[in-house]
Amino acid sequence: MDLLRLRQLNALAVIGVLRGEQPLTLTDVAGRTGLSRASAEDVVRELMGKGWVAEAAPVAGGVGRPARRYRFRADAGRVVGVDIGGHKVLAMLADLDGSVERRVRVSVTPEMGRTERLAAVAEAITACLQGAPEVWAAGVATTGLVDGAGRVMFSDALPEWTGLDLAAHVGGLLPCPVRVENDSKLAALAECWTGVARHARDMVFLLAGLRTGTGLIIDGKLHKGFGNAAGSIGSLPAVGWIRAQEHLRSVEGEARDVFAAARRGERDAVAAVRRYVKDLALGASALVLTLDPEVVVVGGGFSRSADVLVEPLRRELDRWCLRTPEVRMSTLGDEGVALGAVRLALDHVEEHVLDVRGSPAGAGRSAGSP
Amino acid sequence: MDLLRLRQLNALAVIGVLRGEQPLTLTDVAGRTGLSRASAEDVVRELMGKGWVAEAAPVAGGVGRPARRYRFRADAGRVVGVDIGGHKVLAMLADLDGSVERRVRVSVTPEMGRTERLAAVAEAITACLQGAPEVWAAGVATTGLVDGAGRVMFSDALPEWTGLDLAAHVGGLLPCPVRVENDSKLAALAECWTGVARHARDMVFLLAGLRTGTGLIIDGKLHKGFGNAAGSIGSLPAVGWIRAQEHLRSVEGEARDVFAAARRGERDAVAAVRRYVKDLALGASALVLTLDPEVVVVGGGFSRSADVLVEPLRRELDRWCLRTPEVRMSTLGDEGVALGAVRLALDHVEEHVLDVRGSPAGAGRSAGSP
Structure with a gap:
């Protein structure tokens, strides 16, 4: 690990502990980050210079001069x-x-x-x-x-x-x-940060809508790939994403009308949604079998039709996967x-x-x- | 990051710099790790207690008392x-x-x-x-x-x-x-550590032999998956690994005989190898499209037949992948x-x-x- 990287890590560790509710003293910072008190003081001083950290108002009362306390400045930038x-x-x-x-x-x-x-x-x-x-x-x-x-x-x-x-x-x-x-x-990044996959380290995100796409979170980080082309499984004809949406177009109306008709139990619509889910699940299974994620999150326009999608998708994944992950619908909307x-x-x-x-x-x- | 993790990282950083050719002084260790001199001294003392680090013999000559120098003990355990x-x-x-x-x-x-x-x-x-x-x-x-x-x-x-x-x-x-x-x-881990993928952060390993398997290195680490089931793409019928070896059995003889016959240009053997590679490449393409690795390494028993496998495999990957990674044969043998x-x-x-x-x-x- 190079020097700058270690300094950044130490700085981020300090920011991490200062993000809590209460301002902290240097002794607190050192104790919670594992840095020596001298290192903690160095880092806090540097972060104050950059604007990330400020000294908090002193606490009234008590005996003697109170120790200085520091807080994270979310509004610095x-x-x-x-x-x-x-x-x-x-x-x-x-x-x-x-x-x-x-x-x-x-x-x-x-x-x-x-x-x-x-x-x-x-x-x-x-x-x-x-x-x-x-x-x-x-x-x-x-x-x-x-x-x-x-x-x-x-x-x-x-x-x-x-x-x-x-x-x-x-x-x-x-x-x-x-x-x-x-x-x-x-x-995908948003789901792991503030969505339904907040606590997952490994997650497959499916964008289900007029396009089908994917984003992968691996070990807590967005996986981009060597040439930034990760998550392109959809271009492999064998896994069916290229034709997936076609099935929905086989029934009259917009996609949301097809989902509504399927919800009412209309036979053609139910069959079209089933074929769509089968193809979506084939590509999703390739991703799941490759990565074995904790959770699959479905977002995009079709996530509003969760009620007719989630259960069929889970059943199809069960067919192909050695370990079927949890399947959740995004709640972040558009x-x-x-x-x-x-x-x-x-x-x-x-x-x-x-x-x-x-x-x-x-x-x-x-x-x-x- | 918790306290122990940070201490371990600091200890590993110190071990990393002491792994070099020459013993180092505490000032060297501090300079190369970015730790303060006091922290470097703490860590070195702790690592000596655990056996990882020893004091090196003093250098003869020079004026005054020479600074103590430390070295990594590869033979401590x-x-x-x-x-x-x-x-x-x-x-x-x-x-x-x-x-x-x-x-x-x-x-x-x-x-x-x-x-x-x-x-x-x-x-x-x-x-x-x-x-x-x-x-x-x-x-x-x-x-x-x-x-x-x-x-x-x-x-x-x-x-x-x-x-x-x-x-x-x-x-x-x-x-x-x-x-x-x-x-x-x-x-896969061995290839990234001491094999042909030493410098790759993202690598797909294919075990090509009487069984077909895979191991994934993502961001420099072995990817295991949430239930330790990552890399199981072979169980998806759509990608062809289940039937891949069957093609080689369609020609008389052991697999290595089939490869030898293909090398001599015998028609049935050439066709069998082509069908095998097509199926191997379909699963490999699913992995490559998902992860976009820097390199694909082929190991296992069939890697001895690199001359009849590498080029056809590369061509098949080219057919399906948005960005075809480097394809290399393992040199680690069995x-x-x-x-x-x-x-x-x-x-x-x-x-x-x-x-x-x-x-x-x-x-x-x-x-x-x-």
């Missing part, structure tokens, strides 16, 4: 998360705890070209930033395959989107580091992807905890909101 | 790795650097029952331990599905093997902690699994670096071999 989809652009402003302070939604259409969609992205971000304090990082979610540098390698869902350098484009709108990632991957983008931005600032441009909270004062 | 297979039991004794000091091989047959095979295991381990210094941990490899406690949940390859509490059995032969894991998983078991034992002692029963190397002397 902000992050932005943006979900760029076919039907909407959703931008969120959040503090360093990830509490969302502002949401801006701009409607778009699946047919829009690159210029129009990027104009909607600019509109959403600008409105989101209005009057906001310093933004430390941004996360951006898009459909398609995204490379490690934030360029869209391939997208068949959005017109004129393949080849777009999205990181550079959004970087021009925001004076901070920008990370871009695939939307299913970020929805905000999951944007929340994942917020988490991506938070991950960036936490990985660079000692590199942020600090807005120092001086040692001698009790820093409040900016 | 030993680990044992055991591969229990259908045709052989192979036990290895290795030092804390993983250098193998002794190999004991006992022949068995696929038909042997539980009692006979366990007698061969006892024979191999006893011969391996003879006159050996203290053993700190053992790793055991077996075919089949192994649970987290070292019990064989299921094995169709070895008779009377399902349900065996292998950890308890081997624990009765060895006075140290015993870890048990599936053989393909451990072969020792890969046992080496993986050695690595498993070393992982155990490194995770419990501060818990080992120390054979202390006193601060005042230059400790040599035990």
Whole structure:
């Protein structure tokens, strides 16, 4: 482990313990992190310089000079998360705890070209930033395959989107580091952070909707793959995702009408949903057999039809898997992807905890909101 | 991160820098690990008490009292790795650097029952331990599905093997902690440690032989799954591993004869190998599309026929994968699994670096071999 990495880990450990309810003394910090008191003091001083930590107001009463106490400053900086989809652009402003302070939604259409969609992205971000304090990082979610540098390698869902350098484009709108990632991957991140898979270390997320996608959390971390192409099982014809949605189109009406008809017990609709679930489960089984996750979370548009999907999906998984994991429906609605983008931005600032441009909270004062 | 974990990480960081060629002073250790000098001194003292570290002989010459220098003691303890297979039991004794000091091989047959095979295991381990210094941990490899406690949940390859509490059995032969894991998983571990995938963080290992199996290394770590059942893609009929070897049996002779005939260009053999590779590649593609690894390593008995396998496999992967990883043949021969078991034992002692029963190397002397 290199020196900087160890320093960052120590800094993150200190932030972790200071995130609790009560301000802590240096002795508390040392005791809870396992650092020596001298190291704890070093780290706290450095974090104060960067703005992450402030001295708390002294406690009244007691005998003698009370020990100084320190607290995490969730409001030291902000992050932005943006979900760029076919039907909407959703931008969120959040503090360093990830509490969302502002949401801006701009409607778009699946047919829009690159210029129009990027104009909607600019509109959403600008409105989101209005009057906001310093933004430390941004996360951006898009459909398609995204490379490690934030360029869209391939997208068949959005017109004129393949080849777009999205990181550079959004970087021009925001004076901070920008990370871009695939939307299913970020929805997975959100489920483990603030959704139904909060306590899972290993999770398979299925985006079930007009597209079928997946995001994998392995050992508590988003798994991207060597070329950022992990989770592409859907492109293997043998597992059936390519044809999965076709079954729903075999019955008249929108997908939600088909699910509603299946709910009422209409035979054609019930059969169509069964065929859809069979194909969805085949690809899901390939993922489950490969990774043996604790839980499978189903999100995306179809997660609103949980009542007609969950049980059939569980039964199909049971057919193929050696150990069928828990199956849960997402409760994040259509905000999951944007929340994942917020988490991506938070991950960036936490990985660079000692590199942020600090807005120092001086040692001698009790820093409040900016 | 809890306190003990941080202490272990600091201890491992110190061991890591002391593993180099030259003994180091405390100032060196502090500089290279990022610990304060006081912390470095604490950790070094603790590691000396446990036997991991010794003071090196003072350097002659120079002016004034030279600073004390410290070195890693690879010979402070030993680990044992055991591969229990259908045709052989192979036990290895290795030092804390993983250098193998002794190999004991006992022949068995696929038909042997539980009692006979366990007698061969006892024979191999006893011969391996003879006159050996203290053993700190053992790793055991077996075919089949192994649970987290070292019990064989299921094995169709070895008779009377399902349900065996292998950890308890081997624990009765060895006075140290015993870890048990599936053989393909451990072969994967060996490839990343000392084989052709040494520099890969993400790797898919294919055991290609009379059985087809897989082991996954994700982010530098063996991926086990929530129920220890990861890598079971072979049980999904859609990906073809269940029938893969059948193709080779369609031509007269043992598998190696079929490969030899294919090498000579005999038509039936070439066709049989092509069908085998197609099925192998389908399952491998499911793994690659899911994980997007840097490299796929092929080991097991068929890896000796690399010349007729690698190119067809690469071509088939190219057909299905968005990004075809590098394909390499293992060079560890039939020792890969046992080496993986050695690595498993070393992982155990490194995770419990501060818990080992120390054979202390006193601060005042230059400790040599035990």
